[in-house]
Amino acid sequence: MFAGRKFAAFLFDMDGTVINSIAAAERVWTGWAQRQGLDVAAFLPTIHGKRAVETIAGLMLPGIDPVLEADALLKAEAADLEGIVPIAGAVAFLSSLPPERWAIATSAPRELALLRMEAAGIPVPAVIVAAEDVTRGKPAPDCFRLAAEKLGFDARDCLIFEDAPAGIAAAEAAGATVMVISATHTHPLATPHASIASYDGLGITVDDRGGIELAPSRAAA
Structure with a gap:
């Protein structure tokens, strides 16, 4: 999956991508x-x-x-956080990422995003782009472009993890490479992009310049 491809950073949607709310x-x-x-x-x-x-x-x-x-x-x-859980393998995968190389770009307001991440036990990144940070929400690419910019990169050099059609369209419009997370899909989603059902077995390698490449996790290997 993306063999030999290195990315400047990873950008994640939240609901349906790293948590199930x-x-x-x-x-x-x-x-x-x-x-x-x-x-x-x-x-x-x-x-x-x-x-x-x-x-x-x-x-x-x-x-x-x-x-x-x-x-x-x-x-x-x-006020309703009952039943919010992480997507399988997400906590370990996010925890393995260099802190300066990943961000969350969500359609949720910041207050709700932080509450849901806490409820699910998801690591909180240094960069979060929330609903109130952009004028246009998904499927416009603004949130992903802003998240990449805050990390110091161009969205076109990033890998974006998404689950919903509006978010996938936003990632495409940003010119990024897309990974579709299908964990919460009740029906198959027709997509030309790579897709995974969970983060289990997924790991990374980081080169001496900070470029990130997907790889099997050590446990899976």
């Missing part, structure tokens, strides 16, 4: 959708990978202020 998120969004009279089953798949304010704005519901509704949803999600 689907149950908690869908509990909160189900209640909201029911109050709006939406078809819950049809609506829930659309919430993943995008900022709440853009998801709500896209519905164009009469009398609904997307900013106020997104703020209310943030409070509800921050």
Whole structure:
């Protein structure tokens, strides 16, 4: 997988990529959708990978202020952290990365992102780009470009780990190489990109210039 390819840094989405927060998120969004009279089953798949304010704005519901509704949803999600767990192997894999060579770029607000990472026991990187840090959310590439820039690199030289179509599109628009994480997918996702179901067995090697290459973990080897 990417044999011989070295990357300047690794950039990660959060929900569905390094943590599984689907149950908690869908509990909160189900209640909201029911109050709006939406078809819950049809609506829930659309919430993943995008900022709440853009998801709500896209519905164009009469009398609904997307900013106020997104703020209310943030409070509800921050209060419901039950069942949030790491994607298999993610804690060990993230812990193995050079601290200055990885970042998280999430559609979640920073407050919620930190709460969910803590609940899942995920290492907190030095660089986090959250919903409020960009004007345009995924599928725009802004969050990944900003995360790479904060690390001192160009997104085109990075490997981006993503799970949702909006995030994959954002990574593609940033010109990065993409790794799709399928751990939370209920149906196969058609994608031209490399894909893994978990981080188990995945390791890295780092060259003398800091370039990172994927490799089998020592335990797997």
